[in-house]
Amino acid sequence: MTIPTREDVINIYRKRAKRYDITANLYYLIELRMGAYRKKAVDTLNLRRGDTVVEIGCGTGLNFSLLQQAIGPDGKIIGVDLSDAMLAHARKRVEEKGWANVELVLNDAASYKFPEGIDGVISTFALTLVAEYDKVIQNGCRALKPGKRWVVLDLKMPSGRVSWLAPLLVFLT
Secondary structure, three states: OOOOOHHHHHHHHHHHHHHHHHHHHHHHHHOOOHHHHHHHHHHHOOOOOOOEEEEEOOOOOOOHHHHHHHHOOOOEEEEEEOOHHHHHHHHHHHHHHOOOOEEEEEOOOOOOOOOOOEEEEEEEOOHHHOOOHHHHHHHHHHHEEEEEEEEEEOOOOOOHHHOOHHHHHHHHO
8 A cells, every 4th residue: 555645635635624524433333432542542642731732633623622621721732734624624613612722733744843842742543644654753752841642543454344344434535
């Protein structure tokens, strides 16, 4: 399998943006605990009230509620995404919730300049689409305060009874 180019990813997510939240939930058919996995990923960051967290590939902001619960209104979320269409949906979510502590950044993860001294970095279902994922991880690690965490949550091909659904879900999304 080849890693898609930057332009491929932008085009894919421009097409998917309007229905992303719905189709992302279809993955729950394969793994019913997906929501629990998102929560566990955020919990694993060990964030505290007032912390700053960067989300690489934030998409429509599905993780923002969980991150808000961890950092509170005095913390900060920086959502980075390559797709203007996905960020438009994230911006709408932020406005509807009235979150004043979210900054959205349109940028390629590989060229994103992480702010120094951050308290966490998270990427859910996005980092495997970045050809230079190793550079992103290195840059994120350099920006973290000592003892802070970088958490990646992603998919693997299912096995067993539901493995036949994987091609269908990729097609639908």
